[in-house]
Amino acid sequence: MDQGTQEDAVTIRPVTIHDPTLRDGQHAIRHQLGRDQLRRYAAAADAARIPVVEVGHGNGLGASSLQVGRAALTDAEMLTVVREQLSHSKMAVFMLPGWATTHDLKEAVNHGVDVVRVGAHCTEGNTMERYLGFLRDAGVEAQSVLVMSHMAAPGRLAEECRRLVDYGASAVGIMDSAGHYLPEDVSERITAIAGAVDVPIIFHGHNNLGMAVANSVAAARAGATIIDACARGFGAGAGNTQLEVVVPVLERSGFSTGVDLYGLLDAADLAERELMPKPPTIDxxxxxxxxxxxxxxxxxxxxxxxxxxxxxxxxxxxxxxxxxxxxxxxxxxxxxxxxxxxxxxxxxxxxx
CATH class of the missing domain: 1.10.8.60 (Helicase, Ruva Protein; domain 3)
Incomplete structure (x- = not known):
């Protein structure tokens, strides 16, 4: 290996892509994804070697309700359909205290979930302690995310993340739930969190101001190693970070995702064709x-x-x-x- 090749190898940094198309995308269509849609996209994502595929009601486990919308399928039905399609990808679910209970978590574990994301408002990390403890004892990978994270200063986010690690979270991070951030906002917050914890850091972006891909790259450069993104940006509001865009952009920026490009593009095409009336736009x-x-x-x-x-x-x-x-x-x-x-x-x- 020549010197140039050695230097290139040193600069490549791994990033895990976490795909919540089948969960966050539910917001855009009032949580009405059906079995065939779940089955087909999960199979395409697995074929593309996307590391983690998240599924569920838009607001997570136990959230199907009159208040935020009834899902077309139960949590158990969604998990069963997706689990059957995944040979390479891990299956993930999301939960918010107040919607889901430990009973919901037990059911998810029984249906073969590999990763559980527990979320809470950015200053209320203490509400996750019980659930993280349960998941740790159950031997399930438990991650924690702080939602509406623009409402807290970088130091406070870092403090909350440190506490979440103490509770048992194996990865921690932030959601730009309102699509409010600019890249410098993301860099400042991820840098603060990276200085406070020694576990993988998560970033989940929304595209309300057209910054989701740039913000995700800024997060990776600042130390985030788990990046969320959805096919065609399918998600709440103006949509999420666009999966089939951010993956090649990250690869060009010196990160390794392990995702198959053609398979990824095929999955995105399928998502546009079969999951959504039209891709999200910044209206x-x-x-x-x-x-x-x-x-x-x-x-x-x-x-x-x-x-x-x-x-x-x-x-x-x-x-x-x-x-x-x-x-x-x-x-x-x-x-x-x-x-x-x-x-x-x-x-x-x-x-x-």
């Missing part, structure tokens, strides 16, 4: 959601409330941002819309 509402720092999964409920109250959905998003609404507060959307509707009625018409 006006998505931009406002990102600017306001509001959870991307609120898009459809906000649009529904705006139609009922005959309001501009952008006004609802900015008011939710002013109130610092967080994921799980879907009921607040209705309250905000009603309040905005009342205030509109109460304002005298200056032309009358």
């Amino acid at each position: 006006s509402v998505g931009i406002v959601s990102g600017l306001a720092g509001v959870f991307s999964g609120f898009k459809n409920p906000v649009l529904d409330a705006a139609r009922r109250e005959n309001l501009d959905p952008r006004d609802i998003f900015f008011e939710l941002g002013r109130r610092q609404a967080v994921a799980g507060q879907e009921d607040l959307i209705v309250d905000v819309a009603a309040a905005l509707g009342r205030s509109r009625v109460d304002i005298p018409d200056p032309t009358s």
Whole structure:
């Protein structure tokens, strides 16, 4: 091996791609993915050697409900269908305390889940302790993510991540749940976390401001070694980091993913054809959601409330941002819309 080849080998850094297409993508279609759709995409992802495939209701285990939407299938049905398709890829699920219980986790383990992502609001890592302890005792790989992470300073995120490792998390990280970050924001936060923990670091981006791929590369350069991305960006709001884009960009940037490019492109084509009415776009509402720092999964409920109250959905998003609404507060959307509707009625018409 010549000197140049040796230097190239040294600079290549491994990154694990975590694919939540079959979970985060559910937000975009009101959690209605069916068996055939799950089966076909899981098989394509496995053929592409995507390391981890995540499946479930958009809000995770136990979340199928009137409040955030009934899924087309039960958690058990989704896990069974996907598990049967995976020979190379690990199967992952997501859970949020308050939706899922230890009973849900036991059922997921019984259905062959390999990785469990436990999430919580960025300043409430203590709510994960019980679940991380259970998963550690069950011998399942347990990861922790802090959602709505733009609402906490880098030092606070690092402190929370350190605590999560103490609870038993084998990997920790942040979700840009509102698509609010710019690359420098991501670099600052991942660098702070990397200085506080010695486990793999996760980054999950949304594309409200068109920054998801750039933010994911910034995260990897700052020390993240697990990058989330969805086929065609299929996900909440303006969509997630686009999987078939970020993988080759990471490879060009000196990272190794182990993903087969042609298989990846085939899986993305299948996803566009069979999972979604159309790929996510950065529309006006998505931009406002990102600017306001509001959870991307609120898009459809906000649009529904705006139609009922005959309001501009952008006004609802900015008011939710002013109130610092967080994921799980879907009921607040209705309250905000009603309040905005009342205030509109109460304002005298200056032309009358």
